Amino acid sequence: MNKTFDFTIVDHIMNELGCKPSAIIAILQGIQEHYRYLPREVFPYLSKKIGISEARIYSTATFYENFSLKPKGKFVIKICDGTACHVRKSIPILERLRKDLGLSENKITTDDLGFTVETVSCLGACGLAPVITVNDKVYPAMTPEKTSELLRDLKEEL
Amino acid sequence: MLKTREDLQKIRSKYASSLKAQTTKILVCAGTGCVSSGAFEIYNRLTELMQERDIPSSVELADEPHDETVGMKKSGCHGFCEMGPLLRIDPQGWLYTKVQLSDCEEIIEKTIRNGEHIKRLAYQKGNAVCKKQDEIPFYKKQTRLVLDHCGHIDATSIKEYFANDGYTALEKALFDMTADEIINEITEANLRGRGGGGFPAGRKWAQVNRQKQAQKYVVCNGDEGDPGAFMDRSIMEGDPHRMLEGMMIAGLACGASEGYIYVRAEYPMAVSRLKMAIEQATEHGLLGNNILGTGFSFHIHINRGAGAFVCGEGSALTASIEGKRGMPRVKPPRTVEQGLFDKPTVLNNVETYANVPLIILNSAKWYKTIGPENSPGTKAFALTGNIENTGLIEVPMGTTLKEVIFDVGGGMRDGKEFKAVQIGGPSGGCLTKEHLDLPLDFDSLKKAGAMIGSGGLVVMDENTCMVEVARFFMNFTQNESCGKCVPCREGTKRMLAILERIVEGKGEAGDIDLLLELADTISATALCGLGKSAAYPVVSTIKHFREEYEVHIFDKHCPTGNCQKLKMITIDPALCKGCTKCTKSCPVNAISGKVKEPFTIDQTKCIKCGACITACPFNAIKE
Numbered sequence: 048m049n050k051t052f053d054f055t056i057v058d059h060i061m062n063e064l065g066c067k068p069s070a071i072i073a074i075l076q077g078i079q080e081h082y083r084y085l086p087r088e089v090f091p092y093l094s095k096k097i098g099i100s101e102a103r104i105y106s107t108a109t110f111y112e113n114f115s116l117k118p119k120g121k122f123v124i125k126i127c128d129g130t131a132c133h134v135r136k137s138i139p140i141l142e143r144l145r146k147d148l149g150l151s152e153n154k155i156t157t158d159d160l161g162f163t164v165e166t167v168s169c170l171g172a173c174g175l176a177p178v179i180t181v182n183d184k185v186y187p188a189m190t191p192e193k194t195s196e197l198l199r200d201l202k203e204e205l
Numbered sequence: 206m207l208k209t210r211e212d213l214q215k216i217r218s219k220y221a222s223s224l225k226a227q228t229t230k231i232l233v234c235a236g237t238g239c240v241s242s243g244a245f246e247i248y249n250r251l252t253e254l255m256q257e258r259d260i261p262s263s264v265e266l267a268d269e270p271h272d273e274t275v276g277m278k279k280s281g282c283h284g285f286c287e288m289g290p291l292l293r294i295d296p297q298g299w300l301y302t303k304v305q306l307s308d309c310e311e312i313i314e315k316t317i318r319n320g321e322h323i324k325r326l327a328y329q330k331g332n333a334v335c336k337k338q339d340e341i342p343f344y345k346k347q348t349r350l351v352l353d354h355c356g357h358i359d360a361t362s363i364k365e366y367f368a369n370d371g372y373t374a375l376e377k378a379l380f381d382m383t384a385d386e387i388i389n390e391i392t393e394a395n396l397r398g399r400g401g402g403g404f405p406a407g408r409k410w411a412q413v414n415r416q417k418q419a420q421k422y423v424v425c426n427g428d429e430g431d432p433g434a435f436m437d438r439s440i441m442e443g444d445p446h447r448m449l450e451g452m453m454i455a456g457l458a459c460g461a462s463e464g465y466i467y468v469r470a471e472y473p474m475a476v477s478r479l480k481m482a483i484e485q486a487t488e489h490g491l492l493g494n495n496i497l498g499t500g501f502s503f504h505i506h507i508n509r510g511a512g513a514f515v516c517g518e519g520s521a522l523t524a525s526i527e528g529k530r531g532m533p534r535v536k537p538p539r540t541v542e543q544g545l546f547d548k549p550t551v552l553n554n555v556e557t558y559a560n561v562p563l564i565i566l567n568s569a570k571w572y573k574t575i576g577p578e579n580s581p582g583t584k585a586f587a588l589t590g591n592i593e594n595t596g597l598i599e600v601p602m603g604t605t606l607k608e609v610i611f612d613v614g615g616g617m618r619d620g621k622e623f624k625a626v627q628i629g630g631p632s633g634g635c636l637t638k639e640h641l642d643l644p645l646d647f648d649s650l651k652k653a654g655a656m657i658g659s660g661g662l663v664v665m666d667e668n669t670c671m672v673e674v675a676r677f678f679m680n681f682t683q684n685e686s687c688g689k690c691v692p693c694r695e696g697t698k699r700m701l702a703i704l705e706r707i708v709e710g711k712g713e714a715g716d717i718d719l720l721l722e723l724a725d726t727i728s729a730t731a732l733c734g735l736g737k738s739a740a741y742p743v744v745s746t747i748k749h750f751r752e753e754y755e756v757h758i759f760d761k762h763c764p765t766g767n768c769q770k771l772k773m774i775t776i777d778p779a780l781c782k783g784c785t786k787c788t789k790s791c792p793v794n795a796i797s798g799k800v801k802e803p804f805t806i807d808q809t810k811c812i813k814c815g816a817c818i819t820a821c822p823f824n825a826i827k828e
Contacts, residue, residue: 069546071528072511076470110530110687111511113470129432130627130663131589133677168514168681170471171435173589174286174596175238183473185241 052088056081061096068099075108083119120156120163122201125180129169132177140177141166143191147198161205162198206490209498210380213372216489220368223266227276229317230295235360236282236442237435237474239289243306244279247290250309252277260317266364275317278365281355281443284597285343288328293338293356300338301326330615343594346612348575350583351559352599355443360478363485366446372491374562378454379499382565387458388414391561394569395581400426400517400554401629401658402734403580403647406561409551412541413459416549421461423452424545426522426554427468427475430514431630432681434661436585437555439597441468441475444559445482449505451558453492454565456503459551464505467522470512479507514685518733519544519552521687532687533733554659556585576602580646584657590626590664591618600645607641610664621666625749629658631678631685632738634745635671654745656738670767671750672757676704678742682735693736696727700743709770712758717747772813772828778803780825790820 060077064070074093079085085108094101108114126132126141144150144164148157156163172178175187179194186197207213233239233248255262255275262275283291288302294316301312304326315321328335335341349355359365366372378387392407413421425448429437440448452464468476483505486492494502508526515521516531523545525531544550560582564572573581580602586609589595593615600609610616610623617623625635628645634655636643643649650656665674683697700723703716724740731737747754756762763771776787776796781803788796788804795811798804806817818826 069526069528072525073509076509076511107528107530110532111513113510113512130630130661130677131433131595133432134590134663134665134669167471167512168430168685169432169434170237171429171438171469172237172241172286173433173435173587174284175241175289176589176595178241185237187238187241 052086054089054092057089057092061093066097068097071097071099071104071107072111075104075114079114083121083123084115084117087116117156118160120161121205122161122181123163123165125165125167125170127168127170127172127176127178127180128166129173129176131169131173135176137177139191140179140189140194143194144198147195159205161202206488207497208490210376213376213491213497217367217370217373219268220266220364223268224276224365224368226267226273227263228273230276230278230293231312231317232278232280232293232295232356232359234281234283234289234291234293234356235279236286236289236355236439237472238282238286239291240474242289244290246306247292247304247309248277248279250306251313254309254313255317258313260313265362266368278359279361280357281352281360282439282597283338283356284352284439284599285341285594286596287594291356292326295357297322298337298339300328300335300341302328342615343596343598343613346600346608347598348583348601349599350563350575351440351447351556352443352585352597354447355439355597358444360443360445361481363446363482363489366444370566371446372450374565375450375453375457375491376497378457378565379497379501384414384458384460387454387565390564390569391458394564394572395579396557396560396564396572397580397582397647398553399556399560399584399659401632401656403657406553406557409541409553410455410458412539413461413549413551416542418549420463420546420548421459422545422548422550423456423459423461423464424523424526424550424552425452425464425466425558426517426519426552427466427472428510428517428522429469429472429555429659430517430685431632431659431661433589433627433663434587434630434659436587436597436660438469438472438475440555440559440585441472442478445478446486447562448555448558449479449482449486449492451561452505453496453503454561455551455553455558457501459549461551462502462504464503465508465526465545466505467508467510467516467526469510476507476509483507513687514681515687515733515735518735521733522552523550530687532689533735535732556660577644577646579648584645584660586645586660586662588614588662588664590662591621591666591669592616592664593618602646603644603649605642605644606636609645609662610641614664617664617666619666621668623664624667624669625665625671627663627665627674627678627742628661629656629741630661631681632656632734632741633658633661634741635665635674635749637749654741654748656741668765668767670708670763670765671746671753672704672763673708673767675743675746676701676708679704679739682739686736686739690730690732690736692727692730693732693739696723696731697736697739699723700727700740704743707754707757708763708768710757710761710768712754712761714758716758717751717754721747766828769813773808774806774811774813774815774818774826774828776804776806777825777827780823782823782825784822786820786822787817787826790816792816 292301396406397403521531585599783801
C-alpha cells in the first residue's frame with residue numbers, strides 16, 4: 048500500500064457527509080469526483096473510519112456502474128445509447144470516437160489519461176437525440192463528423 | 206422565515222403583486238435540452254443588453270412591488286426540446302424557437318421596447334405561423350396540469366412559486382385537514398402511482414399511516430432509468446417546489462418527518478435544482494422543525510444514484526439509500542411495513558408527488574373529471590423516436606394512441622409509415638397499428654399486453670427492425686440485471702444469446718418457442734419487477750411481428766435492412782463492366798470474375814464491409 052497517500056481530501060469529504068455506513072455511496076461519489084476514480088488506498092481507510100468491512104465497501108463500489116477502480120481520463124465522454132438515441136444512430140458516433148482515440152470496448156481510457164469513452168443507457172435528453180456528454184456537459188444532435196471536430200477542440204485543451 | 210399561516214399568506218400576496226408589476230416577462234427555457242443548445246448564454250446576453258440600454262429589468266421578484274420592470278426568468282422545460290433554445294414572452298404568450306445569440310438584440314429592440322412580434326422566430330409549419338405557444342399544434346391537444354408551471358414560471362425561485370399559489374396546498378393540509386382527511390382525498394381521487402405499476406397512492410399512504418412505529422419515511426423515486434423517458438427529470442428541474450410540497454403533504458398524512466429523494470446520477474441539473482429548492486424552503490421555514498408553528502417537522506435529503514437501473518425498484522432503491530448494493534429483496538414484508546432502514550415507508554415517484562398539491566387544492570371531485578374513472582388525471586409522456594415532434598407532453602389519461610402520435614406528435618418523421626410504438630421501456634411492450642384507437646390508461650394497456658411504465662413512448666417507423674429492437678432491450682436488461690436471482694441473471698443471458706444469433710443469421714427452427722418458454726419461466730420466477738418484466742418486449746414483438754422473426758430465422762434476411770450481418774451485397778450484372786476495382790478493394794477476396802465480364806460475390810466469404818460499394822465506379826454494387 049502506498050504509505051504516502053494523502054487522506055486530507057477523504058477526511059474532508061467524510062466530515063461533510065457524516066461518518067456513517069449509509070453515507071458510503073455519497074462518500075465514494077465525492078472521492079471519485081475528486082480523483083476521477085477510487086484509489087485502492089481509500090478502501091482500508093474508509094473501512095477503519097466508518098467501521099464496516101472493506102469487503103462491504105468494495106461490494107458497493109463494484110455494484111454501481113459509475114464507480115471506477117481504474118483512473119479515468121481528463122475528459123469523460125459518455126455516448127447515450129438509450130432507445131431514442133439508438134434509433135437515431137448513436138452507434139456510429141461511438142465507433143468514430145473509438146477509432147479516433149484508438150479505444151475499444153475493453154480499453155476505454157487513452158494511455159495519456161486524456162479521454163475515457165463510455166456508453167450510458169439514457170441521459171434523458173431524448174428530444175435532442177443522439178446526444179453525448181463531456182464531463183456532464185450535454186452536446187445535442189451529434190454526428191460522427193461533429194464528434195471528430197469536438198475531439199479536436201478538446202485535444203487542444205488537454 | 207415564516208412562522209405562522211398568516212406569514213405564508215402575506216408572502217404569497219406580496220410576490221403575487223411583484224409579479225403583476227412586471228410588465229413583460231422573458232422566460233428562457235433552462236431545461237437540460239435548451240441549456241445544451243445555449244440557453245444560458247442567451248439569458249446572460251439579454252440581461253446584459255437591457256442593462257446597457259437602461260431598460261429596467263429584474264432577475265428576481267422584488268420584495269417591494271415597484272414600477273414597471275421586465276422580468277427575466279429561467280423556466281423549466283417546455284417539452285419542445287427539438288426547437289430549442291426556446292423563449293417565451295409574457296403576457297403575450299409568444300414562443301420564440303431556435304433563438305440564437307445574434308437574435309438577442311432584435312428581441313430587445315423590437316419585442317421588449319416596441320411590443321412587436323418577430324415572425325422569423327415563431328414556430329412555422331408550412332405556411333402557418335404560430336405566434337402564440339397555445340396555437341402550436343404540439344401544445345393545442347395537451348392538458349398540462351402537472352407540467353403547468355414548466356416553462357411558465359422561474360424554476361429556480363421560491364418567490365415565483367409563492368406568487369403562483371405555491372404551498373397553498375400544504376397550508377390547507379396543515380391547518381384545515383386531518384391526516385385521515387388528506388388520505389381520504391387522495392384515495393377518493395384514485396391517484397395511481399405514475400412510476401409504472403399504477404398502485405393507488407391513497408391505499409399506500411393509509412397502510413403507512415396505520416403502522417405503529419414512531420419513525421416513518423417518505424421516499425421519492427427519481428431514478429428514472431427507462432431509456433427514452435424524461436418526464437420526472439423535467440418536473441424535478443422545472444417545478445421542484447411542487448414535488449417537495451407533495452412529499453411534505455405525504456409526510457403529514459403518514460406521520461413521517463424525514464423524506465429522501467433518490468435521483469439518477471445522470472441528472473446533475475435536477476440534483477442542483479432540488480438542492481436549491483430545499484435550501485429555499487428551509488430558509489423560509491417550510492422545511493425543518495415546527496413548520497409554521499404547527500408542530501409538524503419535515504426534512505428532505507437528496508441521494509444521488511450511481512448508475513444502476515435496478516435501483517428504480519422499491520426495495521433496491523431503499524437499499525441504495527442505506528449505502529448498500531442496490532439489490533431487490535423478497536417481499537413481503539412490503540415497503541409500507543419495512544422499507545427504508547426497516548421502517549414503514551411511503552415510496553412514490555416524482556410525478557405522483559407532483560399531482561398531490563393539485564388534488565388537495567382542487568379536490569378529488571375535480572380531479573376525477575379528468576380522464577377515465579379507473580385512471581383519473583393526466584399522464585406525462587416522453588415522445589421520442591421517428592416522430593415529427595419529439596418532446597415532453599401531458600395528456601389526460603385515456604387519450605388514444607392515435608391522438609398522441611398524430612395530433613400532438615405531428616405524425617411520422619419524413620413521411621414514413623407508422624410501424625409500432627414501444628411503451629414502458631424495457632419492461633413494457635409494443636403497440637402496433639391495430640392499437641391506434643386504444644386509450645392510454647393503466648387498465649387498457651395492461652389488457653393489450655403493454656404497460657404505461659414511467660411513460661416513455663418510442664415511436665418506430667417502417668424501417669425499424671423489431672427483432673433488433675427486442676435484442677436492444679434484452680441487452681439493456683441483461684446489462685442491468687443485478688444478478689441476485691437465477692431466472693433473471695441466467696435467463697436473460699440465454700434469451701439475449703438467442704436473439705443475437707437470430708439477428709446474425711444463425712437462427713434455428715424452434716428458437717421462437719424457446720424464447721417464449723424462457724420468457725414464461727423468467728416472468729413466473731424472477732424476484733423483482735425488473736426480472737418479471739424483462740421478457741415483455743420479446744414476447745410482445747413476437748406476438749405482433751412473428752413473421753419478421755421467421756424471415757430472420759428461415760430466410761436469413763432482415764426485411765428492413767437493419768441487421769448488419771444479414772445484409773446481402775450483390776453486383777448488378779447489367780451495370781458491371783468487369784473493371785476489377787471491386788476485387789482489389791475486397792479485404793477477404795470474396796469477389797471473383799473474368800475481366801470485362803460481370804463479377805460475382807461469394808456470399809459465404811463476404812463480411813458486408815461495403816468497401817466494394819464505394820470502389821465501384823459504375824454504381825453496380827448494391828446492398
